Amino acid sequence: MNKSEQRYFHMFAHIGQKKSPHYYLMFAIIRNMENWDEAILDESLKNKPFYSQKAVIKHQLYQKLLDALHWYHLEQDEEEKIKRKLHQAYLLIARNLPKQAEKLLDKAIQLIIDKEIYNCWPEAIRIKQMLLEQSLRKGDPIKAIDKWQRQSTLNNSILQEEQTLKWQKIHAYQRHFYGNTADQNTQRYPVPSETISTMGQADYQQMMALQAFQEQRFAAAYKHNLLQLKLLESCLNAHRGVPNRYLSVFYNLLIDQLQLEEYEELYKGLGKLRSLPKQKSFRKIKNIQVKAFTWSFQLELNAFLQQQDFASGYSLLIPLKNGIKEYQKELGTPAHASLMHLGGLFAFHYGDYILALDFLTPIYQQRPDLKQAIYRYAHLLYLLAHYETGNWEWLENTLVNSKRQFRQAGIPPEDMDNWLLEFLKILIQAKPGKELSNQQASILEKYDANAPIEKFLHLRNWLTKKEKGQ
Incomplete structure (x- = not known):
């Protein structure tokens, strides 16, 4: 309540x-x-x-x-x-x-x-x-x-068309989430008549957006989501559940903008997202403040990551840290881990390794299942931050434990995650700060920029510094 x-x-x-x-x-x-x-x-x-x-x-x-x-x-x-x-x-x-x-x-x-x-x-x-x-x-x-x-x-007549459209919408979602082996052909939905309600039109745009997304036509999905959002905005207080639906569609629209690299529109949308909890129509949504906080920081930081703009991301870390502290009880475990990882990542690449450890240590101390990517890469980033702060003796022992944990999690030895553990070990033995040895250069050549480790850690930025002996 x-x-x-x-x-x-x-x-x-x-x-x-x-x-x-x-x-x-x-x-x-x-x-x-x-x-x-x-x-x-x-x-x-x-x-x-x-x-x-x-x-x-x-x-x-x-x-x-x-x-x-x-x-x-x-x-x-x-x-x-x-x-x-x-x-x-x-x-x-x-x-x-x-x-x-x-x-x-x-x-x-x-x-x-x-x-x-x-x-x-x-x-x-x-x-x-x-x-x-x-x-x-x-x-x-x-x-x-x-x-x-x-x-x-x-x-x-109006009711019949409205109900048909609602059935088509349910069917579209059934196909999306569970598949339909009996009907592999793409479903085509007829354009509704002029008598259809605003909510009926919104349902139609929702189906079209979902279909475009399934067919990987992301620009078209964005267009339909935008049209759906305008329709929902016109009847926010007239129909049940519209504020919740509007919030969900708005979030999907912001994700579309991130994927399409429409950054200016994204930043405008994030400002609007942060203002929604103050609007009467949205106050009754449970945990609206937490959702607005979580989604806005996740999207904005990911936008800066796509642009490799670590300075702009770093400028958000203090309000991020304060927000996590304020909403810690309401934040779900995955959302908390995601925000802490992002905070640690930007602090690390900006060179503030102490702040990076402030974000990453709580995740490391939870000892979560390393089969989950977010926890595994937060673990690796935690080790990198300790390397940069000069805790090499502690790190040498920790690397042995990490390798054992990775084996228990079923991560193959040839995986890039294990490559990073091996690379850290060689860096420590080579006395950090000196030029790279032949062995170090050899292990650098094995780095796969298309591996998931790049998506989560953006290591190319860090590896470039290592190659220059920084």
Whole structure:
């Protein structure tokens, strides 16, 4: 729950109550827990008068939370506002107040049209039918019936196209994630009609972007993502889940810009990404600040890596370090490792080896599975930083342990990762700072610039210095 939802739940739980109800006391304990732990909750409840009924209170808390969230979003969500008016119109019809019901129904229908929330059409048509049936006893409703029939036919046509498009979207994702051996041909999706909703158009652009990505037409995927983003932006607050979807598409668009080396557009987008947590539409997204922080630094630092601009990347390391400290509890393990590795990489190539070790030591101390590339290359970068700081005696023993760990991880001896361990060993024996020996020059010739080690460590920059004896 976000802060607004928590405030609403506090108000909801205390309506007509002089004291906090038992379920709210349990909620207060759970809210203050850093991580869910049944044992900690049980220990915290032992002195409460309802301890013997904790299972009942927990179920009550669950139901009250759902009720509070329902009422909170009933006032915030456009679709819920429409459903509320439709239900009120039904209640007025049931009380034989057709004129008042028709006014509310007209308002609901206008909202359906304005906000393009067509999934509410069937209920609106049903209530309109109830009004017409009631009017059959009075006067001649032929015109009204004809109008309702035409509207109903049009609405059904719109709904059918909307639902077909949604099915095609699900099918496209099924093909993308799981494959479809029975249908190897590329699916072609017909252009939707002019009556399709904005969200329907966005779904179509999403399918086209996914198809272009599958066919490795990255420029086309970028174009479709851009169109989809503009469509989503026009209805951020009108449809459920749009802010979450917008954020996801926006992130994909920034990745497209990185891959296509559209750096100016990328930097503009990163500025916008960092501003999203301050916008009302996005505040309710869970961990939005953490996502904006993680994604923006990952993308910007990777853009500087592609351009070999280590100075610009180095200038971001202090805010990066502060952000990691601030969001450490919320950061997932892979995201934390990625940011720490990037920080260490830029500090290393800029020549600040002490700062590089500040970033890399926590990853090294975790002793993660070296089969995972990010941890393996952070490990290697950690060794390089120690070499540059002159910790050669310590490094000599560590290299033996590293080779053993690499064998246990199943990394082949001829792999470039083992090549770097061997190279470090020779550099230490040759007394660092002197010109390269024939043996060193020989091992340098074995370096494969296309190997994954270059992608993760950008060693060519470092090796050039070694060749010059720096």
